[in-house]
Amino acid sequence: MTFSPEQTKSIVEKLCLLAEKAGAEAMRFYKGGVSVTLKDDSSPLTNADRASHDYLMRFLPGLISDVPVISEESQDPTHGLADADGRFWLVDPLDGTKEFLKGTGEFTVNIALIERGRPVLGVVHAPAIGLTYFADLENGAFRQENNEAPTPIRSQRSNLECLRVVASKDHAGPLVQKMLSHIPNAELKSMGSSLKFCLVAEGSADIYLRDVPTMEWDTAAAQCIVEAAGGRVCTLDGNPLRYGKPGLKNPAIITIGDSNLEWTKLLDSNLLTPSPWSTDSKA
DSSP states (O other): OOSOHHHHHHHHHHHHHHHHHHHHHHHTTTTSSOOEEEOTTSOEEEHHHHHHHHHHHHHGGGTSTTOOEEETTOSSTTTTOOOTTSEEEEEEEEEOHHHHHHTOSOOEEEEEEEETTEEEEEEEEETTTTEEEEEETTTEEEEEETTSOOEEEOOOOOOTTSOEEEEESSOOOHHHHHHHTTOTTOEEEEEOTTHHHHHHHTTSOSEEEEOSOOBHHHHHHHHHHHHHTTOEEEETTSOBOOSSOGGGBOOOEEEESOTTOOGGGGSOGGGGSOOOOOSOOOO
């Protein structure tokens, strides 16, 4: 990045504040007053999604001049994908809309800055539970509850005798079950939205396999947090997940906290072929 560590820290602080305010906009409709329509891919869209989106589209462009903003709710989410330096903001105004509708609290506002295909700043804010994860690749990853001071987080070395596997509540595909068959003593954790990645980043989980593909805005902010905490988010060929792909679609991915974990040994050979694209991409 072209910013000093101090400038980057200031940008991240402002980014956290924007995420909190966007989350507050969404919370106006939580457990009352929410209206739901279906998008072309049959995923739900609520007035809470729109309120968060509208807030971020109004204020986020002023944070770094001339950096385009791509949101899940943008009419043309691939228009003006990057500036001359290969940077763009990638936003999911309400990740986990189904969790929002179920009232679990496990939904987030996700904001990431992409630079030459890599997320370099990221914020994941869960407004209903007062929890924020944020990171940049120069200053590390942090966890903050409500108004308490942020605490640094690091992913943990895996214990092969009891691997902790996190999975989506609604989208744990068949490859997850195949992987679990190779981990007889696995401890299974369930979570909604991009908070699953954050469990790996903070050392509460070891592996998150997502065999049902996602969109880039589902993963970018959380990937930055995982990588700044010492973990990895990669495709099933072992390469880091990259951004600005045609259509903004991700293949199947795996997130690990211990970068030395030989995770391919936990998978059948057929797991190394990405799953077909699914239109149901809500994390």
